[in-house]
Amino acid sequence: MDQKINYYFDSKPTRLDKYLTEKLQSEYNFSRTYIKKIIESNNVKVNKIIVKPKYLLQLNDFIEIDIPNPESLETLPEDIDFKVIYEDSDILIIDKPNGLVVHPAPGNLSGTLVNGLLYRIKDLSSINGFFRPGIVHRIDKFTTGLLIVAKTDLAHKNLVKMLSENKIYKEYIALVHGVIDSNSGLIDAPIGRHRTDRKKMAVTEINSKRAITKFSVIKRFQKNTLICCNIETGRTHQIRVHLSYINHPVVGDPLYAYKDDKKIDFGQYLHSHKLIFNHPITNKKIEFVSDIPEEFNVRINMIEN
Incomplete structure (x- = not known):
C-alpha cells in the first residue's frame, strides 16, 4: 500500500x-x-x-x-552494528554509533539503523510507514548516542505527543570551537531551510519555526569548550545550527563549522548523552545515559596537550 x-x-x-x-x-x-x-x-x-x-x-x-511503495523493506534486513541498551514490549533505546544513518530513503535503501532493526526486531510500529518503521525521532549520521524506537503504534503515538509537549528531556554533549565565556546560556532563534544551500538549515525568519537550545559549560580549553545542551524543540540540525549561529560551531561539523573540519574523519563531536521521560505505556519515569565515545576523549587529550 x-x-x-x-x-x-x-x-x-x-x-x-x-x-x-x-x-x-x-x-x-x-x-x-x-x-x-x-x-x-x-x-x-x-x-x-x-x-x-x-x-x-x-x-x-x-x-x-x-x-509509491518502491519495494518492501521486509526484503532489506541487514546485520548492522548498533547497541540496544533497553528493550521491553513497547520501546527500544538504541545507542547509535557514529556514521550510521537512521532510516532509508529512496535511492538509499540499505545500510541504515532501520535495516538493522528489521534484522534484529520482529515488531516495530507502522505509523511512519515503510521507510521509518519504529522511528520516533532521529539524530544525524555523525551524531552518536541515544535514540528512542517504538515497537507498538500506541507507544509511538504517545511518544510523539510527549515530544511535541516537551515532555522528553534530551541532553547532548558537544565539543565546540572557541572558548565560551558564560557558564550557561539560552539560544532562542527560529530555524528554517537555508536560502541558497538546500542541504543546510539556518537561523532565519523566513518559513521557519521557533527553536530553543539551552547550554552549560562542562570544561574550557585553550581554543575549545566542552558543553552540555538541552533542546526544548526538535528542529533539523538544531544544536549544530544554533552553536554555529553564536560562533561556536561543533568541532568536526562538515556543514556548519570550518573548512578544515571536513578533514576530521569522525565527523561532528556531538553526542546524545541522556534521555529522561515517562514510559509511554506504564507512565513510569525512566532515565538512560550513554557515555561519550572514546573518540571524544582522544580529541580532548589532543587539545589539552
Missing part, C-alpha cells in the same frame, strides 16, 4: 515544488530527484485536484501526497 502524507499549507504563497522539496527533504530525507518524480507523476493533489509543480500554494491549501 502506498504511503500517504498530508499537509495544511500555513505560510505565504509558495510554489508547490519548492515547498514539498523543503518539507520532504527535512522530514523524510527524500532526494530532490525523487520528490520531483513524485510531483510529475501526478501523485500530489491540492484541495483534491491534481496540480502542476509550479502551482502557487495559498493559505490553508490542503496537500495530499501519495508516496
